[in-house]
Amino acid sequence: MYIKGVNLGNWLVLEKWMSPALFDKTTAEDEYYLPRQLSADVYEARIKVHRSEYISERDFACIKHMGMNAVRIPVPYFIFGDRPPFIGCVEELDKAFSWAGKYGLKILIDLHTAPLSQNGFDNGGISGVCKWSQTPDEVEFVLNVLEKLAERYGKHECLLGIEPINEPVTEPMWKSMDVQKRYPPVDAELAAGSKPNTIEFLHQFYTDAYQRIRRYMNDDKYVVFHDGFQMKAWKEFLVQSKFKNVMLDTHLYLMLAELDGCVQSVEGYCNYIRGHFARDFAQVQEYVPVICGEWCMFNSYATGVDTHGGQSMLNGLDFSKNTEKFTPDEKKEIYQAIVSEQLKAWKEGSGYFYWNYKLLLDTVNNPEWIGWDSWDLGKSVDLGWFPAD
Numbered sequence: 498m499y500i501k502g503v504n505l506g507n508w509l510v511l512e513k514w515m516s517p518a519l520f521d522k523t524t525a526e527d528e529y530y531l532p533r534q535l536s537a538d539v540y541e542a543r544i545k546v547h548r549s550e551y552i553s554e555r556d557f558a559c560i561k562h563m564g565m566n567a568v569r570i571p572v573p574y575f576i577f578g579d580r581p582p583f584i585g586c587v588e589e590l591d592k593a594f595s596w597a598g599k600y601g602l603k604i605l606i607d608l609h610t611a612p613l614s615q616n617g618f619d620n621g622g623i624s625g626v627c628k629w630s631q632t633p634d635e636v637e638f639v640l641n642v643l644e645k646l647a648e649r650y651g652k653h654e655c656l657l658g659i660e661p662i663n664e665p666v667t668e669p670m671w672k673s674m675d676v677q678k679r680y681p682p683v684d685a686e687l688a689a690g691s692k693p694n695t696i697e698f699l700h701q702f703y704t705d706a707y708q709r710i711r712r713y714m715n716d717d718k719y720v721v722f723h724d725g726f727q728m729k730a731w732k733e734f735l736v737q738s739k740f741k742n743v744m745l746d747t748h749l750y751l752m753l754a755e756l757d758g759c760v761q762s763v764e765g766y767c768n769y770i771r772g773h774f775a776r777d778f779a780q781v782q783e784y785v786p787v788i789c790g791e792w793c794m795f796n797s798y799a800t801g802v803d804t805h806g807g808q809s810m811l812n813g814l815d816f817s818k819n820t821e822k823f824t825p826d827e828k829k830e831i832y833q834a835i836v837s838e839q840l841k842a843w844k845e846g847s848g849y850f851y852w853n854y855k856l857l858l859d860t861v862n863n864p865e866w867i868g869w870d871s872w873d874l875g876k877s878v879d880l881g882w883f884p885a886d
Contacts, residue, residue: 498566498603498848499847499848500566500567500603500657500788500847500848500849500850501564501565501566501567501848501849501886502565502566502567502568502569502603502605502848502849502850502851503560503563503565503568503569503850503851503852503853503854503874504568504569504570504571504607504790504791504850504851504852504853504854505552505556505568505569505570505571505593505853505854506571506620506852506853506854507551507853507855507856507857508548508551508552508570508571508589509548509570509571509572509573509576509586509589509590510528510571510572510573510609510610510620510622511527511528511531511547512619512620513525513526513527513619514619514858514869515853515856515857515858515872516547516551516856516857517857517858518857519531519543519547522535523535526619526624526680526683527619527622527623527624528573528583528610528622528623529622529623529624530623530683532582532583533582537582540582540584541584544584545584548586548589551855551857552589552593552854554592554596554599556854556855557593557596557597557599557600557602558600559875560600560602560854561600561601561602562885563874563875563878563885563886564885564886565602566601566602566603567602567603567604567605567657567848567850568593568597568602568603568604568605568850568854569604569605569607569660569790569850570590570593570604570605570606570607571607571609571663572586572590572606572607572608572609572646573586573609573610573622574608574610574611574612574622574638574639574642576590576642576646577642577645580612587649590606590650594650594653594655594656597655598654598655602655603655603656603657604650604655604656604657605657605658605659605660605719605721605790605850606646606650606656606658606659606660607660607663607721607790608639608642608643608646608659608660608661608662608663609621609663610622610663611629611635611639611662612629612632612635612638612639613626613627613628613629613631613632613635614626614627614628614629615627615629615630615662615663615664615665615666615694616664616665616666616676617666617671617676617677617680617682617691618664618666618676618680619680620663620664621663621664623682624680624681624682624683625676625677625680625681625682625683625688625691626682626684626687626688626691627666627671627676627691627692627693627694628690628691628692630665630694630695630698630702631690631692636702639661639662640702640705640706640709643659643661643706643709643710644709644710644712644713646659646710647659647709647710647711647712647713647714648713651710651713651714651715651718652713652714652715656714656718657718657719658714658718658719658720658721658742658744659710659714659718659719659720659721660720660721660722660723660746660790661702661703661706661707661710661720661721661722662702662706662723663723664723664725664726664748665694665699665723665725666693666694666725666726667693667694667695667696667699667725667726667727668693668695669726669727670693670725670726671692671693673756673757674756674806677691679808694725696725696727696730699725700734703722703734704739706720707720707739707740707743711741716741716742717742718742719742719743719744719786720740720742720743720744721743721744721745721746721788721790722735722743722744722745722746723745723746723747723748723790724745724746724747726747726748728745728747728777728781728787729777729780729781731745731781731785732781732784732785735784735785736784736785743785743786744785744786744787744788744847745781745785745786745787745788746787746788746789746790747781747787747788747789747790748789748790748791748792748852749774749789749791749792749842750791750792750793750795750807751766751769751793751794751795751796751835752795752796752797752804752806752807753806753807754766754769754770754773755796755797755804755805755806755807756806757769757773761796761797761798761803762798763798763831763834763835765798766796766798766835766838767834767835767838770835770838770839770841770842771838771842774789774839774842775841775842775845778842778843778845778846779845779846781846782845782846782847786846786847787846787847788843788846788847788848788849788850789842789843789846789848789849789850790849790850791850791852792839792843792849792851792852793851793852793853793871793872793874794832794835794836794839794871794877794882794883795807795868795869795871795872796835796868796871797868798831799823799828799831799832799868799871800819800867800868800869801819801820801821801822801823801867801868802819802868804868815865818864819864819865819867820864820867821867825880828882829880829881829882832871832877832882832883833881833882833884836882836883836884837884840884851874851883852872853872853873853874854873854874854875855873855874855875855876856869856870856872856873856876858870858873
């Protein structure tokens, strides 16, 4: 099965930039501080309404109609409702499996956050903090969550696999993104001691997670390891005979290519995609199935302003004076060329999941979000930027 999928991000794991209204009347920049700045009643009401409206059965029908065959669903470490003040969401995941069954879609469960965070990103649950791997009790907590997920869904016909942890940052990306500057911590004391995960830790964690998951999961289901932003560092680990049906997940965004010095032009992006993404994909696919679990067509050139590697007003940059630099036809031509090259690159591997299915941004009345609608697959298909099968 060649995977053509999309992420259901910002449904069960919140990201402020994707749905800013959820964070109204707070200064919270991430999901950790949101319930700490709202009353329990207001927080519960917001979360329940958001989850019921953001993704529904209709969306699974739309995803199938787009030509997709899978969804990757980010879930939080508190999915089972055992980490107050957060509200569990396993019932929503149950519904997703029912909808997937009706519309013939597979589900990759992605554990997207960990207590004290595995990366310090806003999408890791708490900005500027990265201490999970240094806390044995929390590592064990995550392993228990994975085991419970495998026990609940491991034999479900719609399960594609389970991804033990999303984007565990390692030293190269920690430094290149300058994580604590990009995502300033609110509590300096809590953030003290934050540092990237080591490859050695991930080897052990992935081995433990594999054993705990595989115990309950059919052999035809995948255990999917994220590469920690080091796609080519895993060959020796992955080819071990103790692993059956594993897959490597890498996240390849053009904003990261820009941080690496990619020229901000259509030709520059396409050359980078061919010379880096496609080449590396082909090399890794020789020894393990590899997917691009997150990517999109977002880039600074089409946005009309240098975003410094995908930073927004939420990172302290002022794009309020931004204006459209291209006509709709010109923008369509830019995105079509870039997406075509990306889709060719993923063909060198085992598939992809676009990030994301939808966003709740107003790019018409809020000029600082011009260009950010390219993260929204539904809108990209409707505007002809992304080819619908």
